[in-house]
Amino acid sequence: MDLSPQEVDCLRTEAENLEFTLQHLSNRRCLILRQINAAKSTARVLPTETLSTILAFACRQPNLDDIKAQPNLGNHCSRDILRFSHVSSRWRSVAFSIPQLWKIMTIQVHAFLDIQRSADVLALHFRNAKAQPFSLCVCYPLEEGIHINLDPITDILFQEQHSERVAWLELRGWYPRAWLSRISHNFPNLKHIRCDDAAPRNPFLYLNPPDSAPHLTPPNLESLSLSRCLVIIETSWEKITRVNLTSQLIWTCAQILFQCPNLVEFRCTRTFHVTEEEEEPIPEPFIVAIHTFPYLTHIEWGYQSTDWDRAILRHIRLPALKYMSWYSYVYHVDMAGYVASFFDVLSSAQATLEELHLLGQTFWNENQLQQLLSPLKHVHHISLDKGEGNAAGALVSVLTRPGFEGEDNLPSLRALTIGFCLDEWNLHGTENHLSWLSIRVVEMLQNRLTKSSQFVVDIRMDWTEGAQERVRKMIRDGADLKVLDDGEEVEWL
Structure with missing residues (x-):
């Protein structure tokens, strides 16, 4: 194809323009790729502080x-x-x-x-x-x-x-x-x-x-x-402030307890004797001296021996105690001496104790619990578990009636927990017994909620229909009340 000189000049000019455009596009492409890579690098390289x-x-x-x-x-x-x-x-x-x-x-x-x-x-x-x-x-x-x-x-x-x-x-x-x-x-x-x-x-x-x-x-x-x-x-035992003992000889636990004067926390659970046939005798040093633990705020004791429980309680004073969990196994005939020793310990802690948990197969009655709880003014949570006889009913009655000085027992109470000791009532108790207990619990709640803003009750019990309705009415009337059964909210609320 023959082209005129003018057409050749036009094509040459167009080719030069295209070459310039291609160079510009190539430069632009490189710039875009650099920006993309820079953005990726910035995202990948976090600041050292971050x-x-x-x-x-x-x-x-x-x-x-x-x-x-x-x-x-x-x-x-x-x-x-x-x-x-x-x-x-x-x-x-x-x-x-x-x-x-x-x-x-x-x-x-x-x-x-x-x-x-x-x-x-x-x-x-x-x-x-x-x-x-x-x-x-x-x-x-x-x-x-x-x-x-x-x-x-x-x-x-x-x-x-x-x-x-x-x-x-x-x-x-x-x-x-x-x-x-x-x-x-x-x-x-x-x-x-x-x-x-x-x-x-x-x-x-x-x-x-x-x-x-x-x-x-x-x-x-x-x-x-x-x-x-x-x-x-x-x-030096004086520097030890926290002790946690599990599955130990009772003698070992007692020895460590009394050798650590500056304890802040002491936990002792699942103890036993040297032999399975008989209890280990209590050594003489623990029958003489009374030990005051000025810094002990938390104590848990889990052992089923009346003699050892009474010996330990009789010889400790806990003026800074805030939390106490005590597992005991005491028959009717031994309760008098046990309560007296327990009372002395709680009296020493009356200004500071906030939580009290009574555990084990112990036969509490109303008079004993009344005596035990009378000095406690700052306890906001009390629990009872595995109590024998009518221990749970006795506790509810004590919390409902006035104390020795006319005011409520445990006036600062905000939470009540009662555990497995109610199983026998639920399985074999009569309807009248459950009705009585439900009524006493409701009376206790009504009395407590008039003097405090909130209350939590956790009881393993089959509430009667009448008691359930009274509790629902209290909540409708504005009471800040939680009702639990073994830690779970009851279904009837």
């Missing part, structure tokens, strides 16, 4: 004060900060720069565990935690007869530069006497020891005699938690 906050939240741990106040917090295993450090080199750099993320470690022992790697990770935790107080939990929930050699972990833990930084040591599922015997002045910052032996052994074999128990000498121990095992503390 990333630090995310890691701290993801690997958050309860602090030692919370764990001491609520021992079950120590049950949850620590999250592995190493998982987050593997996301990228930058995440690793940030994670390794925050000592708080490395101060707690849990080792879950199992048959296929790489012990050497766990020891290496433990050393890494110690190194990265720097000067932070360190907490170590070793879980060993293996069947009896299976043995795992933990020497590599032991070698790391008992190095002096590591042991001197351990503040919390928890051994779950096992009772390593050799480990515990090595806890000495090389652990100057150890504040809490928890040992829970889950092995299904006969307790009379591993707790008797106490001479076989490991001896510990940490100089600054403050909290001790033992379950199905025993240790002997040879350092």
